[in-house]
Amino acid sequence: MQGETRVNIYKATKILQAKVGSGAVEKEKVEVCQKQIDENQTDFGPMAKEFLDELTRAVTFARAGKEDLQSLRQHVTQPVMQLKANGAMFGYTLIGDLANIMLNFLETVSRIDDDIIAIVEAHQKTLAAIVNNQMKGDGGATGKMMKDELVGACKRYMEKRHAKGNS
């Protein structure tokens, strides 16, 4: 049926350009805006709490057997991504680094078990500690230690799983 596969193209219009003209946004304006972001004094703590609470709920539900792997992924991913994205606006880059480790780990696991839940819980507590202690930037030596701990926990889990699979 040719009619079902037909594709119609609607020409692009320059309607927005006709309305606002062309050119650039002045560099100075962009710099002023970026300064607003970089120097904002808003307290990230209360905002982060909402997302940390979501993570806590996900862990509690998982422990109670109310989460399968897919829903755990979803309920962990959402607050972690929000913490990562919004944390970066407040200079909490360490949160982003830890979030990437956590999200990569959750992508690689194929079923939910107590060890996975324990790793997610450890991650939640680490994030809470970062926010509560206002540990901005990469967190220095402590930040590195936190990252190494989380990577180590994920690695140990994968090794244990492979050992079980091979036995």
Place this chain on the structure above:
Amino acid sequence: MSTGNNNRQKKSYSLHQFTILIAEDFPFMADLLSSMLREFGVGRIIVAENGRDAISRLRSSNGDSGSREPIDLALIDWLMPKQNGMEVISWIRSHKRDSLRFLPTILISAYTSEAVVEAGRDNGFNEVLVKPVSAEKLAQRILYVIDNPRPFVKAPNFFGPDRRRKDLDYSGEERRVTQSEHIKVNHER
């Protein structure tokens, strides 16, 4: 500065005639985006606090009883209560009014995975802006939408901006209808 056409750097946009909708449930982010857009010179900024609110504001600005100052561009967060960004874009792209279904849209997402960018594209967003948002990235995306309007494609399972960013050689049967009688100039306003 990469936030504009290099050949016309000296000239500035007249964004004071522009109306932008921000659909974002996180108040800090909504305030920040508003503040940046004001600094860029955008004349009218409308903030919706969730997806349902966004649809309501789009309907009243660009719908059948649309105002004289319709929304020109919508920045839409993905994760929102009461209808998320994907539900909002589905509503926009399936609307009968050209001023809504062809509306330029930018998805704002905290998710950085390829799957999210593809989902945004396949649901009909023009562009994707990943959080954390920088002033330069925001300006770039908006100017890109203004300077590079894309044709819209209506296929059996898709309606939205052409997902192809570049022309590649294709030797198969041509199924795209581009004869003049099928080309509709969009935007009735």
